[in-house]
Amino acid sequence: MPEPEHEPGPSPHVVVCGLNHLARRTVLELRRRGERVTVVVPAGSSTEDLDPAANVVFGDQRSDRVLREAGVPEAAAVLLAAEDDHGNLDAALAAQALNPSARIVIRLFDSDLGTHLESLIPHATVLSSSALAAPGFISAAVFGDAGERFALGGRVLVARAVGGDGLATGGLLPPTGDDLIPVARFGSDGSVEVLPEPEDGMPAGTLVMEVADPAEANLEAMRREAASTDAPRTVRLAAIPAALRARVTAPERRLTKFAAVLIGLAAVSALYFALTAGLTPLDAFAYAITLLTGASQVTDIDPTTAPAALKVYAVFLSLVGAALVAVVYAFITDAIIRSRLLQTLGRRSVPSSISGHVIVCGLGTIGYRVALGVAELGVPVVAIEPDENGRFVAPARELGIPVVIGDARQRELLVGLGIARARALVAATSDDLVNLSAALNGRAVRPDLRVVVRLFDPDFAVRVQQGFGIRFTRSVSHLAAPAFAAAAIGSEVVATVPVGDRRLVLFARLRVPAGSTLQGKRVADLHAPGRVRVLAVADPGSDDARWYPDPQEEVLDPGEEVIVVATRDGLAGLLEMARA
DSSP states (O other), rough: OOOOOOOOOOSSEEEEOOOOHHHHHHHHHHHHHHHEEEEEEEETOOTTSTTTTEEEEEOOOOOOHHHTTTTTTGOOOOOOOOOOOHHHHHHHHHHHHHOTEEEEEEEEHHHHHHHHHHHHHTTTTEEEEHHHHHHHHHHHHHHTTSSSEETTEEEHHHHEOOOOTEEEESSOOOGGGGEEEEEEOOOOOOOOOESSSOOOSSSEEEEEEEEOOTTOOOHHHHHHHHHSSSSOOHHHHHHHHHHHHHHSSHHHHHHHHHHHHHHHHHHHHHHHHHHOOOOOHHHHHHHHHHHHOOOOOSSOTTTTTTTTHHHHHHHHHHHHHHOOOOHHHHHHHHHHHHHHHHHHHHHHGTTTTTOOOOEEESSHHHHHHHHHHHTTTTTOOOESSOTTTTTHHHHHHHHHHHESSOTTTHHHHHHHGGGGGOEEEOOOOOHHHHHHHHHHHHHOTTTOOOEEOOOOOOHHHHHHHHOOOEEEEEOOHHHHHOOOOOOOHHHHEEEEEETTTTTTEEEEEEEOOOOSSSTTTTHHHHHHHHTHHHHHHEOOOOOOOOEEEOOTOBBBBOOEEEEEEEEEEHHHHHHHHHOO
């Protein structure tokens, strides 16, 4: 009997392909839920940062031999997290051929392609880490703590912050009691209480999600809300001299300024000629202009009888005029070259008087989605990208987003783009130090500037928050990993809302499997203070849901979906009950 090609482990388990930040965070999320994980990593890669409990297989994720060695034929799910759409698609087809019944979670940036794949590959779920994380960046840049918006169970949920008067601010609709879901409460000492219990008269410092009807919480309402969130008054006042300075320093303004000096010199010379040579004001001015420009002289002055002082001044003015003509030609050439260069680099499309805008540093997958999301809300946006051949430079410009080619760390560039008048700066490059440097340089120009910094390492993000006082730090993998992990084990994380240092509150849909511990449970049995709250229950195959069911009367039947808001540990507990 032939020997098997691999030693299959006990099933079920999850196979994760990739060794980037998203893959590492997803492995941690799966291990948090008690899943057995095998990770396929490229040959020769270092696995020091991987969870030591995960099994590691070295090789190409597209190889049938490697996928068999990783146990794909027996796996419950295969998660493809590499940053290569083509490689992930190739590996997904190979995995599907080896195990047609396995759940396949594919990371793809192209959402249109993902829609087709979900209909062509059975049990496939296509997710985009940038699409999952971008709302956290957009809402922080435009609205601060409030403003995140997503659809769930036939409703639209909008994040809002409760102000000092106990009313919700930064959202769309007035508070309506039961329709406000408390997500986190921020103490004056910096403490954070996650999923506090609802109470009458929400105290100040509470972040809530308002459940609204889709027709009342549409994109146009979000745009009106964004437009009403003006920059601080001090910024608007400071923008006046800044705009004037920007106009004076422009190449065309320098040429105009020089022409004014030339006309002034001609006027003074005309006055001198009128007093010393007895010329009429018009003749005196014409004589001064001819000397300054080198044109032929047509005057009534007789050089044989003119005073010596007049002759000396005429010679001096002729020499000055020759120099000025050369300078004028140099300015004209400089203005033409600068205009062409700035148009090539995208600066020409940035109005000098722009204000209330968002500056996005880095036009990669996350920066591009953030720029699109901000522009969709009607807020002006300017992007900075170091690579003029970047993948998203041309698409952004085609959509009307100004893209400036340059280094986001340069303070002069930030000043030229109106950082003093901006609503926020989003540092979203692929380099943590570049992002931090750009944020600090922006804050040096304007200390009260709202900055949103992308940092890959969540622990480093916490230290940056505490050490530099930067409130909004975001990690794409930290925001997206729970959704990938949940998809691999059969549930759906619709949105991740960051609260506090590195905590996340998850809004998820969970199906009740037949024979699981969830079957027959009352809604009240699932409630866990600070961990889990059931929001709605949906019938099998229904897009709508019964919101706020009676916790004592509502009993979960097989096939129903439970819509919950939970911490990561709370959701892990529910998934364990669904699997038992």
